[in-house]
Amino acid sequence: MRRYSIGEVAAICGINPVTLRAWQRRYGLLKPQRTEGGHRLFDDEDLARIRTILTWIERGVPVGQVRALLENGGEVEQVGDGWAQLTDALLVALQGGQLNRLRQMLNEYGREYPAGQLVDQVLRPLRARLASGNVQLLTLRSLLDGLLLEYAAFCLTAGRKTPGEHLMIIGWGRADRADLWLEGLKRSEAGARVEVLTEPLAAPQLEPLLCDRFVLWSEGRLSPAQQQQFLAWQAQGLNVELMGSAATLQSDDSGLPAQ
Numbered sequence: 001m002r003r004y005s006i007g008e009v010a011a012i013c014g015i016n017p018v019t020l021r022a023w024q025r026r027y028g029l030l031k032p033q034r035t036e037g038g039h040r041l042f043d044d045e046d047l048a049r050i051r052t053i054l055t056w057i058e059r060g061v062p063v064g065q066v067r068a069l070l071e072n073g074g075e076v077e078q079v080g081d082g083w084a085q086l087t088d089a090l091l092v093a094l095q096g097g098q099l100n101r102l103r104q105m106l107n108e109y110g111r112e113y114p115a116g117q118l119v120d121q122v123l124r125p126l127r128a129r130l131a132s133g134n135v136q137l138l139t140l141r142s143l144l145d146g147l148l149l150e151y152a153a154f155c156l157t158a159g160r161k162t163p164g165e166h167l168m169i170i171g172w173g174r175a176d177r178a179d180l181w182l183e184g185l186k187r188s189e190a191g192a193r194v195e196v197l198t199e200p201l202a203a204p205q206l207e208p209l210l211c212d213r214f215v216l217w218s219e220g221r222l223s224p225a226q227q228q229q230f231l232a233w234q235a236q237g238l239n240v241e242l243m244g245s246a247a248t249l250q251s252d253d254s255g256l257p258a259q
Helices: 006-013 017-025 044-058 063-071 082-095 099-112 115-129 135-159 177-189 224-235 245-252
Strands: 166-171 193-196 213-217 240-243
Touching: 006 017, 006 044, 017 099, 044 063, 082 099, 082 115, 082 135, 099 115, 099 135, 115 135, 115 177, 135 177, 135 193, 166 177, 177 193, 177 213, 224 240, 240 245
Parallel strands: 166 193, 166 213, 213 240
Antiparallel strands: none
């Protein structure tokens, strides 16, 4: 039976090695073998178990409840909404001004959950809850965004130490700056070396920027000038990808492809 290193498993399953270690050490979800040098070795049964764990987590099961599900063959009397619990816990800490606690929770969640699910099921919904227009909630959202950018910058710096596609995320016109960094978290865990431009640009100049792929994030329909510019970048052979609501709108209009 083939054996896989933790790095190979991370690439195959699309999950950070830090998360795999947390599942083993803290929750006892994995029991890899060890080489003589102490390095973890996983087999195909471990890969299947990891995929099962991911399935439960994607359904909103808290990671602390997954072991019981695995041991009971997936039978459980009641499973709480783990994503809502994580979101509520972050909100309580934020409203209480417990900023160091909030930083600690972000680090813990980042170790225990895949970045894609954490961003889409917890962090983005939390930001949406705070975007009601109420001045107090918008203030809390701005405070949260500062902590998210701090956390994302730390993770992206670590992610750039390993080989991978060099990717640059750019806000194009109207774009949510925090969303760019959250997307960076997802792309980094998927194996890319991610750079994020700090401010959205009305007319980014991509030619001088050396990277393998450009992710252009924009909200609303692209203007005719933007559509022409996107086509020009493609004609130049640049690897460009459109994201944000602009990508969905372009697809719905059967116009410019997202990538």
